[in-house]
Amino acid sequence: MKMKAEENYMFLYENVNGSVEIQNGKFIVIDPLGEGEFAKIIPTSNGELYINNKLITDSVKVKSTDKIEFKGKEEEGETLIEIKTNKDKTEAHLTVTYIPGNTYKLIDAEESNLISLETKKIQGKLPKKVSKLEILQELKNNKIIYGINKDILNSIEENDEIQDLIIAEGIKPIDPQDDKLEIYFNRKEEKDIDSLKNIDYKNLNYVTSIKAGEILAEIIKGEEGKDGIDVFGKTILKKPKNKFKYKIGEGCALKDRNIIAIKNGRPNIARNIITVQSIYVVDKDIDISTGNIDFAGAIEVRGKVTEGMEVKAAKGVHLCEGVFSAKVEAKGESTILGNIVNSKIKVGSTDLLKESRITSLTDLAESLNAIIANLKFLKEKNLVNKNATDGLLIKTLIDTKYKVVNRQCISVISSTINDEDGNSKVISLIKSKLIGLAPTKIVNYSELKPIVDEALKEIDKLKENLSIPVDLKIEYAQESTIEASGDIFITGKGIFASNINSLNNIEFLHGNAICRGGHIKAKNIIKSKVIGSEAGFATKLEVDSKGHIYADVAYQNTVFIVGNRRYVLDKPSKNIHAYLNKNGEIEIEKFLL
Numbered sequence: 001m002k003m004k005a006e007e008n009y010m011f012l013y014e015n016v017n018g019s020v021e022i023q024n025g026k027f028i029v030i031d032p033l034g035e036g037e038f039a040k041i042i043p044t045s046n047g048e049l050y051i052n053n054k055l056i057t058d059s060v061k062v063k064s065t066d067k068i069e070f071k072g073k074e075e076e077g078e079t080l081i082e083i084k085t086n087k088d089k090t091e092a093h094l095t096v097t098y099i100p101g102n103t104y105k106l107i108d109a110e111e112s113n114l115i116s117l118e119t120k121k122i123q124g125k126l127p128k129k130v131s132k133l134e135i136l137q138e139l140k141n142n143k144i145i146y147g148i149n150k151d152i153l154n155s156i157e158e159n160d161e162i163q164d165l166i167i168a169e170g171i172k173p174i175d176p177q178d179d180k181l182e183i184y185f186n187r188k189e190e191k192d193i194d195s196l197k198n199i200d201y202k203n204l205n206y207v208t209s210i211k212a213g214e215i216l217a218e219i220i221k222g223e224e225g226k227d228g229i230d231v232f233g234k235t236i237l238k239k240p241k242n243k244f245k246y247k248i249g250e251g252c253a254l255k256d257r258n259i260i261a262i263k264n265g266r267p268n269i270a271r272n273i274i275t276v277q278s279i280y281v282v283d284k285d286i287d288i289s290t291g292n293i294d295f296a297g298a299i300e301v302r303g304k305v306t307e308g309m310e311v312k313a314a315k316g317v318h319l320c321e322g323v324f325s326a327k328v329e330a331k332g333e334s335t336i337l338g339n340i341v342n343s344k345i346k347v348g349s350t351d352l353l354k355e356s357r358i359t360s361l362t363d364l365a366e367s368l369n370a371i372i373a374n375l376k377f378l379k380e381k382n383l384v385n386k387n388a389t390d391g392l393l394i395k396t397l398i399d400t401k402y403k404v405v406n407r408q409c410i411s412v413i414s415s416t417i418n419d420e421d422g423n424s425k426v427i428s429l430i431k432s433k434l435i436g437l438a439p440t441k442i443v444n445y446s447e448l449k450p451i452v453d454e455a456l457k458e459i460d461k462l463k464e465n466l467s468i469p470v471d472l473k474i475e476y477a478q479e480s481t482i483e484a485s486g487d488i489f490i491t492g493k494g495i496f497a498s499n500i501n502s503l504n505n506i507e508f509l510h511g512n513a514i515c516r517g518g519h520i521k522a523k524n525i526i527k528s529k530v531i532g533s534e535a536g537f538a539t540k541l542e543v544d545s546k547g548h549i550y551a552d553v554a555y556q557n558t559v560f561i562v563g564n565r566r567y568v569l570d571k572p573s574k575n576i577h578a579y580l581n582k583n584g585e586i587e588i589e590k591f592l593l
Contacts, residue, residue: 020062021111027068028111038063042116046104047072049117070106072119077101077127081138083167089230092144092168094135094152098126098161129157135167144168146233168231176241177222184215185267209279210261216252216274217259219244251276266298268316270333271469277315277332286311286326298332305343316347316470323480333471333486340477340498347472348485348503353419354462360411361426361462365455367405368448371397375445391442398439409434412455425454469504488522494529495520515539523547532558534572541578549578553593562586 014034020041021028032038038061043049049056050069062068078099085092101124109115132153139148147169156162210216225238248254251263252274259274261267266279278297285303286293293299298315305311307325315332322338323345331349375393378384384393398405409430416424429451432438442448472484475492481499482488488502491509497517500506506522508515513529520526521542532539532555541549545563553576558569560578565586567578572593581587 173228176225249275
């Protein structure tokens with residue numbers, strides 16, 4: 001009966017596919033019946049499949065008699081050691097990260113003719129802690145040899161995690177302390193100017209008078225710095241100590257470390273030069289009774305400068321009660337308190353050394369042009385010996401008709417040295433072509449032309465820098481023309497319908513200062529508060545092409561000019577910044593008011 005049942009079973013299921021399943025990590029295989037297909041297994045990359053001790057890498061048929069084994073992949077833990085240095089390389093920071101290992105376990109699969117092996121990752125153990133020797137080797141690999149912290153190194157194995165630990169530390173360089181100048185006059189004013197807060201503008205520039213022998217300032221010597229060492233054992237050079245920036249000028253002398261006055265007058269610091277200026281004090285208004293004032297020093301007027309009067313000073317002026325329909329000229333730092341109405345103010349000076357150089361270069365260029373023209377005429381008319389070289393002819397002319405050339409050469413050289421210009425090409429050409437027997441080596445008289453050309457170039461350059469920056473402080477100006485070769489500071493209520501011109505910057509210091517009407521022009525920067533009015537009062541603000549204009553508030557019809565570009569504001573705006581962008585077009589940054 002049993003055989004019959006089996007025969008009937010085979011008869012009913014003569015074509016049955018084989019199957020495979022996974023239970024608790026073990027493979028269970030049932031072979032096919034009849035012409036059924038054998039079960040198949042597709043291996044995974046997260047382990048190794050062995051059938052009958054043979055590694056299987058591709059899909060494979062399996063039988064119930066096969067020995068099937070799976071070995072899950074094991075990933076060892078990893079230790080990451082990272083050493084970084086800070087910007088100046090005086091610190092080495094250590095970070096050690098321990099990454100645990102992983103094992104892959106086979107996932108059970110239901111009975112099927114085809115199964116693709118799947119695994120799940122199980123976190124393993126952490127790797128062995130890093131040793132002191134390993135850290136030392138890593139430091140060596142990074143060429144870190146100086147300032148290694150032995151205490152930290154010895155405790156490395158005690159830490160489960162090391163994050164940004166300073167393992168080595170060099171020595172930072174110590175910056176030098178520069179010499180300082182302790183000023184003993186106008187102390188309060190200097191402090192207020194620095195803070196620009198709660199300034200009493202009326203007393204800001206009150207003229208301090210001193211007597212001969214008084215100490216104006218003390219030079220406090222700084223200290224040299226110290227070199228440092230980075231963690232690579234290399235020297236980090238200290239910063240150089242800045243040289244003493246102040247110069248001792250007219251009316252002063254240096255005694256030990258003190259700068260003392262050697263005459264009575266007004267002490268002043270301008271462009272890092274300390275001077276004592278002779279001062280002429282007028283205790284009343286400048287009017288018909290005093291006459292015009294022209295003084296070869298500084299002038300202080302404790303009254304007004306009235307209609308039709310003129311004040312000229314070879315140094316600065318300090319005018320206490322304004323200028324009315326008058327003219328003021330000064331060559332030094334100046335302050336005008338009160339109102340300036342319908343007047344002309346000019347403050348500035350020229351560099352006498354550069355003026356001297358311009359004169360010397362101009363004279364030499366004229367003489368050389370005359371020699372060139374002379375030789376050209378003589379040679380064109382065949383009035384010279386054909387055997388005479390141009391160099392010999394030039395030397396003869398310099399020794400006879402143009403003896404002044406030797407003096408002019410010496411004048412150019414000496415004035416250039418006095419002006420501390422070490423880049424003059426003219427001097428090199430003079431020495432190689434005009435001094436001593438050098439002219440005899442000239443082959444053609446055209447070799448004089450480059451000297452003339454370079455002289456003219458230097459003249460043009462000197463003229464650009466001829467003006468000495470001299471600052472001016474004013475409170476209020478109306479319908480006036482004001483010029484300064486340095487900065488112009490408006491410390492009071494502002495400007496009305498006036499033309500203001502500065503060769504550097506113009507700055508309105510008072511929070512509510514108004515600029516209404518007129519033309520405000522500076523070379524570099526204009527910093528203003530309120531420009532124009534709600535009624536659209538036209539006002540121009542102008543700077544050179546590399547300059548910037550700033551305004552807290554500006555109304556319609558305000559014209560911003562930068563270089564040769566202009567922009568007319570059509571709506572009241574705030575926080576305005578005008579400048580040229582990289583394409584040379586005017587850029588206006590602003591917010592509507």
